[in-house]
Amino acid sequence: MTKPAAIALPNLVHLGDASNFLEEIHAVLGPMPIFEGFAAAEISTLCDYMDCYAAATGASVLNEGDEGDFLLLVLTGSVQVIKHDPESGEKLVSEVGPGAFLGEMSLLDGLPRFASCIATSPTDVAVLHRDDLIGIVAGHPDIGTKVLLLLLQLLTRRLRSATTRMLPTLESNLV
Amino acid sequence: MTKPAAIALPNLVHLGDASNFLEEIHAVLGPMPIFEGFAAAEISTLCDYMDCYAAATGASVLNEGDEGDFLLLVLTGSVQVIKHDPESGEKLVSEVGPGAFLGEMSLLDGLPRFASCIATSPTDVAVLHRDDLIGIVAGHPDIGTKVLLLLLQLLTRRLRSATTRMLPTLESNLV
DSSP: OOOOOTTSOTTSEEEEEGGGGHHHHHHHSOOOSSSOOOOHHHHHHHHTTOEEEEEOTTOEEEOTTOOOOEEEEEEESOEEEEEEETTTEEEEEEEEOTTOEESHHHHHHOOOOSSEEEESSOEEEEEEEHHHHHHHHHHOHHHHHHHHHHHHHHHHHHHHHHHHHHGGGOOOBOO | OOOOOTTSOTTSEEEEEGGGGHHHHHHHSOOOSSSOOOOHHHHHHHHTTOEEEEEOTTOEEEOTTOOOOEEEEEEESOEEEEEEETTTEEEEEEEEOTTOEESHHHHHHOOOOSSEEEESSOEEEEEEEHHHHHHHHHHOHHHHHHHHHHHHHHHHHHHHHHHHHHGGGOOOBOO
């Protein structure tokens, strides 16, 4: 099994194997509201596919527009998600903490990073590459399915929120 | 294997087993840009878990606020997605055609329907219930994974779009 390359996050400090952070990872991957959650042994297997990194306050964790095929799971700390709006400059899209996923959109669709992510306090993250997600799905289908369902639920939550917030920008009022 | 209950869509005409619409379903479930697409045999298996329905022009396919644990795959026709904005009334969120998924958010998170969907031309849809998605994942993990990855990619595309469109509504400009 290939571990994630340590060169992916030049602004961060490589903390090594995610197995050393089992407790933190277990704490943030809580039960899923609709589907079956993760058992401790499954989290342990998941950790075999991830490495952990530390970001200092102010460190850029992801840069809008960069290529990237990995996601981050925030374990500790806090991160601002900032996107450049051509009309009005930098916008704070959200501020997230432990349990948040970052960068999963580029992992899933292969397009450049949608927003920049800046650590606003000392922040530890677990990194999962696309190839490792595919490896989990192939080697441990039950765990892979749960990861995919977890991502589906978090994207759904974000999509409900973003779509609600974009409603005022829609010009077309129906009769 | 339990087939979807025919009572779920009172405004629609039940067309029976999705296997009778294999060609249409194959046509709309194209290859996935990043991950492996569906083989013909996999689409055929998928059809065993779905039923098809027809909506006349003007029929309400989904109603905002309703409970619902199934998604629709649009095979033919066109559907307007309309959401009630408390401040400005009904807003047209999007208009979609063959290949679009509708209702997948409630399937995934169990919350009420986010928007209403009205057929704007004669529209055929394939219906997949949550229990049947779970059945596919359990009985055919390879196919289940592909369905989940397809849903992840479509949610990602929508989330990029909705978040970009909501940017002007964000008040916080960073320095």
